[in-house]
């Protein structure tokens with residue numbers, strides 16, 4: 001077997017052996033056992049979002065997280081409606097791109113990548129343009145590790161009587177999100193983020209009445225959210241087209257393991273403690289954390305030490321050799337890189353990777 005390593009990337013991430021082992025079985029898709037697994041997952045997702053089945057529902061959608069975002073935006077915003085897309089990172093920009101490409105009426109409110117979305121400015125946009133019917137916002141902007149205050153944005157959106165769509169891809173289950181209390185109508189996340197499954201599907205948790213009202217608005221066959229939901233509801237957990245069976249089995253196991261860990265409170269505490277320890281250790285080595293306010297517990301951007309010269313590629317190769325994969329930066333101005341700490345990553349891993357980084361930087365300084 002090839003040399004293995006752990007992923008310090010924010011999804012796909014390092015999963016447990018027991019999650020991976022679930023994929024050794026080729027499950028049939030149409031029988032009742034399989035449909036029951038899908039139904040169990042859907043019910044469990046509602047619990048994790050602190051909502052009930054009479055008001056909310058969960059839909060699983062094939063593809064990566066972007067497919068989930070695209071499914072919601074192209075299925076629920078009608079041609080006579082308009083979505084305000086808040087962007088302060090690559091994922092927010094992608095939401096706007098999805099709308100433009102699919103011809104979904106949209107307008108963008110953009111902030112620089114190190115500044116949080118401002119609820120006041122969202123309110124101003126809504127006041128200035130009454131034709132806006134929906135607001136879309138990323139929760140944890142994985143580009144920068146910045147956590148937008150979607151609770152405050154949700155309050156403004158609710159006051160204005162609009163529909164609130166949240167890309168909570170990299171935060172759901174890593175940060176507790178009481179969906180109804182925060183006024184979130186559609187929430188999107190995926191299998192390979194904080195629930196710690198493998199890549200292959202996204203999921204949408206949403207208000208049942210709003211989903212029903214979206215019937216017939218979809219611009220795509222495969223990403224039609226209402227049609228996917230309708231099949232799952234009518235047929236007791238059947239997926240409309242081939243479902244990623246191995247991924248679904250692994251995801252069910254990942255949900256059981258989330259429970260065993262102590263649910264979202266325990267998991268979010270582990271992530272937050274690891275992120276804090278990571279920053280402490282990195283700053284001793286001369287790496288500075290880039291985001292000053294609203295840092296999330298998911299992923300951190302670091303700038304390079306000022307007193308020593310090396311490239312990200314050199315450092316990446318050195319650390320990979322020692323069992324960990326780092327993540328390049330997505331900001332353009334400064335030379336930065338990112339370290340994610342979600343997945344099966346514990347205090348010992350943070351200590352190991354920062355020890356290896358110390359060795360690397362010390363070697364460079366000695367030269």
Ligand SMILES: *Cc1c(COP(=O)(O)O)cnc(C)c1O
Nearest residue numbers: 064065066091140142167169170
């Ligand atoms: C991971 C992620 C996505 C989806 O990315 P995919 O590569 O399509 O899985 C979307 N938004 C955010 C904030 C993410 O972290």
